[in-house]
Amino acid sequence: MQSNMIKISNLEKIYRTEEVETIALNKMNMEVKEGEFVAVMGPSGCGKSTLLNILGLLDDPDDGSFLFNGEEIAGYNERQRANLRKRTIGFVFQSFNLIDELTVYENVELPLIYTGVKASERKERVENALDKMQIMHRRNHFPQQLSGGQQQRVAVARAVVNNPKLILADEPTGNLDSNNGNEVMALLTDLNDAGTTIVMVTHSEHDAKYAHRIIRMLDGQTVTESILREQL
Numbered sequence: 138m139q140s141n142m143i144k145i146s147n148l149e150k151i152y153r154t155e156e157v158e159t160i161a162l163n164k165m166n167m168e169v170k171e172g173e174f175v176a177v178m179g180p181s182g183c184g185k186s187t188l189l190n191i192l193g194l195l196d197d198p199d200d201g202s203f204l205f206n207g208e209e210i211a212g213y214n215e216r217q218r219a220n221l222r223k224r225t226i227g228f229v230f231q232s233f234n235l236i237d238e239l240t241v242y243e244n245v246e247l248p249l250i251y252t253g254v255k256a257s258e259r260k261e262r263v264e265n266a267l268d269k270m271q272i273m274h275r276r277n278h279f280p281q282q283l284s285g286g287q288q289q290r291v292a293v294a295r296a297v298v299n300n301p302k303l304i305l306a307d308e309p310t311g312n313l314d315s316n317n318g319n320e321v322m323a324l325l326t327d328l329n330d331a332g333t334t335i336v337m338v339t340h341s342e343h344d345a346k347y348a349h350r351i352i353r354m355l356d357g358q359t360v361t362e363s364i365l366r367e368q369l
Contacts, residue, residue, distance in 0.1 A: 179354035227296030286317030
């Protein structure tokens with residue numbers, strides 16, 4: 138029986154301006170088991186992106202509990218969140234978020250520099266990641282010289298180069314045609330099959346079918362959950 142990697146209970150996040158108060162997460166509850174692939178769906182403005190930011194330790198909740206591998210991190214300060222984020226989480230974004238001035242190789246190497254990995258080990262890890270994503274032949278190219286599908290492969294390579302326990306994917310095929318989108322989903326499925334936990338926010342019913350389970354959100358809460366296939 139797999140243990141929970143993520144367990145959030147009664148999580149709240151409220152954004153306030155002088156004129157308006159927006160409840161992004163309203164006593165949200167959710168669990169993700171180690172090695173699971175979960176798709177999170179729902180209309181725009183339902184809280185999906187806020188949830189992903191909190192799961193990715195980019196933002197902190199206003200109230201509630203967030204257990205990550207059994208450890209309560211809702212009260213972590215920014216430095217504690219950053220340290221845990223660098224060691225355990227990889228991100229894949231819709232807009233790729235590659236740095237135009239860096240080559241493919243340098244983009245993928247960046248997370249390893251941040252975590253202080255030695256140069257010889259960085260080379261081995263970057264080359265392994267580029268090989269795995271079948272983008273090694275573009276290692277000296279710049280992002281603008283690549284197709285959208287190739288850029289997303291680089292982004293996935295960057296996400297996995299630190300061997301993260303968790304990958305958070307935000308509309309990972311949103312800027313891709315269907316062929317490239319299917320390739321990226323196949324890459325994520327392969328990573329999940331190898332043991333990486335994945336939480337993916339998507340509007341695509343097609344992409345969601347790659348997951349073990351779909352969580353549907355509305356107004357900052359989980360409204361339904363459906364199991365598509367059992368986790369091995």
